Amino acid sequence: xxxxxxxxxxxxxxxxxxxxxxxxxxxxxxxxxxxxxxxxxxxxxxxxxxxxxxxxxxxxxxxxxxxxxxxxxxxxxxxxxxxxxxxxxxxxxxxxxxxxxxxxxxxxxxxxxxxxxxxxxxxxxxxxxxxxxxxxxxxxxxxxxxxxxxxxxxxxxxxxxxxxxxxxxxxxxxxxxxxxxxxxxxxxxxxxxxxxxxxxxxxxxxxxxxxxxxxxxxxxxxxxxxxxxxxxxxxxxxxxxxxxxxxxxxxxxxxxxxxxxxxxxxxxxxxxxxxxxxxxxxxxxxxxxxxxxxxxxxxxxxxxxxxxxxxxxxxxxxxxxxxxxxxxxxxxxxxxxxxxxxxxxxxxxxxxxxxxxxxxxxxxxxxxxxxxxxxxxxxxxxxxxxxxxxxxxxxxxxx
Amino acid sequence: xxxxxxxxxxxxxxxxxxxxxxxxxxxxxxxxxxxxxxxxxxxxxxxxxxxxxxxxxxxxxxxxxxxxxxxxxxxxxxxxxxxxxxxxxxxxxxxxxxxxxx
Amino acid sequence: xxxxxxxxxxxxxxxxxxxxxxxxxxxxxxxxxxxxxxxxxxxxxxxxxxxxxxxxxxxxxxxxxxxxxxxxxxxxxxxxxxxxxxxxxxxxxxxxxxxxxxxxxxxxxxxxxxxxxxxxxxxxxxxxxxxxxxxxxxxxxxxxxxxxxxxxxxxxxxxxxxxxxxxxxxxxxxx
Numbered sequence: 001x002x003x004x005x006x007x008x009x010x011x012x013x014x015x016x017x018x019x020x021x022x023x024x025x026x027x028x029x030x031x032x033x034x035x036x037x038x039x040x041x042x043x044x045x046x047x048x049x050x051x052x053x054x055x056x057x058x059x060x061x062x063x064x065x066x067x068x069x070x071x072x073x074x075x076x077x078x079x080x081x082x083x084x085x086x087x088x089x090x091x092x093x094x095x096x097x098x099x100x101x102x103x104x105x106x107x108x109x110x111x112x113x114x115x116x117x118x119x120x121x122x123x124x125x126x127x128x129x130x131x132x133x134x135x136x137x138x139x140x141x142x143x144x145x146x147x148x149x150x151x152x153x154x155x156x157x158x159x160x161x162x163x164x165x166x167x168x169x170x171x172x173x174x175x176x177x178x179x180x181x182x183x184x185x186x187x188x189x190x191x192x193x194x195x196x197x198x199x200x201x202x203x204x205x206x207x208x209x210x211x212x213x214x215x216x217x218x219x220x221x222x223x224x225x226x227x228x229x230x231x232x233x234x235x236x237x238x239x240x241x242x243x244x245x246x247x248x249x250x251x252x253x254x255x256x257x258x259x260x261x262x263x264x265x266x267x268x269x270x271x272x273x274x275x276x277x278x279x280x281x282x283x284x285x286x287x288x289x290x291x292x293x294x295x296x297x298x299x300x301x302x303x304x305x306x307x308x309x310x311x312x313x314x315x316x317x318x319x320x321x322x323x324x325x326x327x328x329x330x331x332x333x334x335x336x337x338x339x340x341x342x343x344x345x346x347x348x349x350x351x352x353x354x355x356x357x358x359x360x361x362x363x364x365x366x367x368x369x370x371x372x373x374x375x376x377x378x379x380x381x382x383x384x385x386x387x388x389x390x391x392x393x394x395x396x397x398x399x
Numbered sequence: 400x401x402x403x404x405x406x407x408x409x410x411x412x413x414x415x416x417x418x419x420x421x422x423x424x425x426x427x428x429x430x431x432x433x434x435x436x437x438x439x440x441x442x443x444x445x446x447x448x449x450x451x452x453x454x455x456x457x458x459x460x461x462x463x464x465x466x467x468x469x470x471x472x473x474x475x476x477x478x479x480x481x482x483x484x485x486x487x488x489x490x491x492x493x494x495x496x497x498x499x500x501x
Numbered sequence: 502x503x504x505x506x507x508x509x510x511x512x513x514x515x516x517x518x519x520x521x522x523x524x525x526x527x528x529x530x531x532x533x534x535x536x537x538x539x540x541x542x543x544x545x546x547x548x549x550x551x552x553x554x555x556x557x558x559x560x561x562x563x564x565x566x567x568x569x570x571x572x573x574x575x576x577x578x579x580x581x582x583x584x585x586x587x588x589x590x591x592x593x594x595x596x597x598x599x600x601x602x603x604x605x606x607x608x609x610x611x612x613x614x615x616x617x618x619x620x621x622x623x624x625x626x627x628x629x630x631x632x633x634x635x636x637x638x639x640x641x642x643x644x645x646x647x648x649x650x651x652x653x654x655x656x657x658x659x660x661x662x663x664x665x666x667x668x669x670x671x672x673x674x675x676x
Contacts, residue, residue, distance in 0.1 A: 027504060102531075133553060133631055134553050134557045134631060137554070137558065141557050141561050141565065143565070144561055145560075145564070148537065148564065148568070151572050155530060155576070163576070170573075174566065174569065194631065400505050400620060401506055402617075402618045404611070406550075407611050411603075411604050411611070412517055413517065413520055413539075414604075415603045415604035416517065416600065417520070418603055419524055419596055419599075419600035422590070423593040424524065424588060425589070426588065428574055428575055429524075429532060432533065432536055433523075435536060435571075436523065439543050446546075446552050449552070450551060450552065451620075454551075454625070457643070460637075461634070461643075463552075463555055464555070464558070464638070465648075467562050467563075468652075468654065468655055469651070471655065472655050472659075473658070474570060474571070475570065475659070476658050479665035481578060482577055482578060482666050485577070
């Protein structure tokens with residue numbers, strides 16, 4: 001067993017030998033090693049989260065034509081540490097009528113729901129947490145725990161504005177899960193399994209973004225809504241200009257919500273990369289070793305995170321009723337029609353050579369996109385004619 | 400390792416606790432919570448019989464999925480009823496909803 | 502006592518303990534949160550039973566939708582932000598006796614069945630339970646008819662719930 005080609009098993013083997021040599025039973029040794037693995041993964045993700053704070057602030061600064069943090073260390077790289085120190089030394093206020101247990105549990109659950117997602121991400125062909133055969137649904141399940149933490153935070157704050165913000169946020173989260181599930185089923189159909197490992201291995205020859213570009217776009221839109229980021233961040237900005245469900249949280253508890261939101265965005269960038277951009281595949285470069293594959297996947301996840309940030313800092317915010325209408329009247333029917341078309345074309349084109357297959361799936365998506373644009377154009381034309389006729393009638397009535 | 404009896408006793412106990420909740424809670428929403436416990440007990444029973452019987456017979460899991468669907472629809476309609484009753488009568492205590500008694 | 506048995510006992514205690522808290526606690530939001538703990542324990546139980554698809558669907562459907570619906574319903578049907586007063590009926594002791602009799606009756610009836618204490622066969626290692634479940638749900642000589650009837654039931658419940666909770670005085674449901 002080589003370290004370079006199989007690092008996790010190598011370390012586990014060495015540690016097992018060490019622990020059994022000290023006299024531990026076999027099952028106890030494997031339990032301890034699994035616990036160590038969990039702790040290592042969580043620690044690495046939290047350290048990476050600190051780096052993400054710096055990335056976020058630098059990128060938003062560049063989008064807004066300024067420099068961003070550049071005083072604390074070279075290129076401002078120690079800025080997140082200053083942020084953490086500031087959050088830790090702040091006073092920890094608990095509102096008077098708050099429900100203490102639920103109030104303190106909510107930020108923990110919010111961060112936990114994000115860390116749970118890292119268990120199924122295949123960082124390399126041999127480095128992953130667990131090979132779950134229902135990985136796509138597991139993502140939705142972890143999102144449900146995040147939704148729950150929002151309600152717990154808002155209700156236990158004993159604050160009506162927090163409750164209103166949380167109601168709206170939960171309505172958006174629950175609504176946008178449906179197009180996300182439908183578009184997550186498309187890589188499932190193309191790969192033949194819901195497990196993340198099989199989906200990545202199915203993209204060895206061609207990435208799924210070529211086979212289903214419309215699905216990638218819809219998944220990105222639904223993921224941004226799931227994250228609660230702009231243009232869907234009615235939670236943070238609209239609730240009477242206060243901060244939504246985490247109004248009453250100060251200090252490090254707010255820091256947990258904030259860090260959890262950034263890590264959640266990066267995780268969904270990672271899932272976009274795994275489901276549609278080929279995971280750790282990069283023209284055969286991942287065969288050099290698992291650590292190279294990890295770097296490739298993290299680079300793609302950073303690209304997905306950059307796309308999410310790009311959309312955040314360029315597009316205006318959307319109202320709650322517009323958002324829900326957009327979901328139920330546009331995204332959900334389109335996602336389901338796309339799902340049915342993909343399943344149909346996948347079955348029809350199954351035996352054909354790969355060039356015709358790729359071309360067929362790509363053209364199906366383009367055709368569906370063109371039909372949708374035509375429908376939207378006809379709809380907006382009829383809306384414009386309606387407003388113009390009303391305007392002309394009122395203008396004629398004024399004269 | 401784990402005999403089937405443990406699962407059956409667990410689901411029987413959960414069913415009895417749910418039955419107690421349905422019979423003795425005043426709030427209508429709390430009665431629906433008890434019904435949820437009973438449906439979960441039934442599901443545990445179905446899935447453990449699937450596992451301890453023939454694993455290739457999918458009837459146990461399919462039945463459990465149908466129970467999921469029925470529980471979801473029953474909770475949706477039940478809570479909609481409770482909310483509309485609350486809007487009319489301004490109460491959800493089951494004892495006060497006695498319009499048809501004389 | 503193997504590790505699996507100890508783990509099952511812990512999960513069983515969590516399920517039953519939080520179920521008791523659901524039916525006895527006075528604060529209804531706390532009851533809904535204890536229900537979430539119970540549902541999560543049941544999901545862990547499904548995972549122990551190798552029904553991985555059902556475990557994840559349990560979390561998505563029950564915790565992610567039904568429990569949130571309960572919390573919303575509790576919030577929409579209370580006159581003030583706090584609960585007070587006893588939450589159990591006057592005849593709760595009689596109901597406790599009925600519940601104990603139910604449990605005793607079920608236990609006595611089950612333990613006279615000869616398969617009561619059988620242990621599980623090993624789960625075949627490469628058995629694609631999710632794929633077999635999918636095939637069973639849509640093949641015409643398996644369970645496609647109950648599956649379609651369940652979806653019609655969900656549609657009827659969806660339409661019915663929207664109609665029942667529709668409030669014609671406030672105009673925001675119109676959009």
